[in-house]
Amino acid sequence: DTEVTQTPKHLVMGMTNKKSLKCEQHMGHRAMYWYKQKAKKPPELMFVYSYEKLSINESVPSRFSPECPNSSLLNLHLHALQPEDSALYLCASSQGRDTYGYTFGSGTRLTVV
Amino acid sequence: AQKVTQAQTEISVVEKEDVTLDCVYETRDTTYYLFWYKQPPSGELVFLIRRNSFDEQNEISGRYSWNFQKSTSSFNFTITASQVVDSAVYFCALSEAPRGGKLIFGQGTELSVKP
Numbered sequence: 001d002t003e004v005t006q007t008p009k010h011l012v013m014g015m016t017n018k019k020s021l022k023c024e025q026h027m028g029h030r031a032m033y034w035y036k037q038k039a040k041k042p043p044e045l046m047f048v049y050s051y052e053k054l055s056i057n058e059s060v061p062s063r064f065s066p067e068c069p070n071s072s073l074l075n076l077h078l079h080a081l082q083p084e085d086s087a088l089y090l091c092a093s094s095q096g097r098d099t100y101g102y103t104f105g106s107g108t109r110l111t112v113v
Numbered sequence: 114a115q116k117v118t119q120a121q122t123e124i125s126v127v128e129k130e131d132v133t134l135d136c137v138y139e140t141r142d143t144t145y146y147l148f149w150y151k152q153p154p155s156g157e158l159v160f161l162i163r164r165n166s167f168d169e170q171n172e173i174s175g176r177y178s179w180n181f182q183k184s185t186s187s188f189n190f191t192i193t194a195s196q197v198v199d200s201a202v203y204f205c206a207l208s209e210a211p212r213g214g215k216l217i218f219g220q221g222t223e224l225s226v227k228p
Contacts, residue, residue: 044218045216048215103160104157104160106156
């Protein structure tokens, strides 16, 4: 299995909702990442988990809460989002933080209404 | 500071033309990695190539080739005999070892290949 699987593929949520994005990989990668991508822009790093511990938080607002329950799973919990948080959320994994190579999922397209 | 510049925002070519996508990077580290990714409309970032800073050999993979020149801090990507399926946004990215963990992307080049 050489994929990173993200669910759901599309999500529409209200500003008072709580939702979660899920990311899963079974390649034995020990580093996992969340990126946010606005339309016509490059991806921007949000969080990095290395060996299931949060190692980088790029000053992301607390309404985004990451969680890494085990080495194969990465969640992003969403609460009280704003319309400007609408974007494509990409998950990625790599063998380690040695940047050997990243595998990206196909993303979750989030719309906040 | 690390930075990646893709000066070409959009490129439009006719099928079978060759096209080169430019990438210029800035870093103070001596050890770093450079990447190219393709992003079709479906959204997934497709890995194309990874190069480390100590390997300046050019690489060819089918219709794709890459020219890495440390002297000019450039890592350009050429598609030979372009096809409609090559239409996508292409990102050049930089990651610095040993800090790792973060890809710094250029702004992307949107390539449109017309039949």
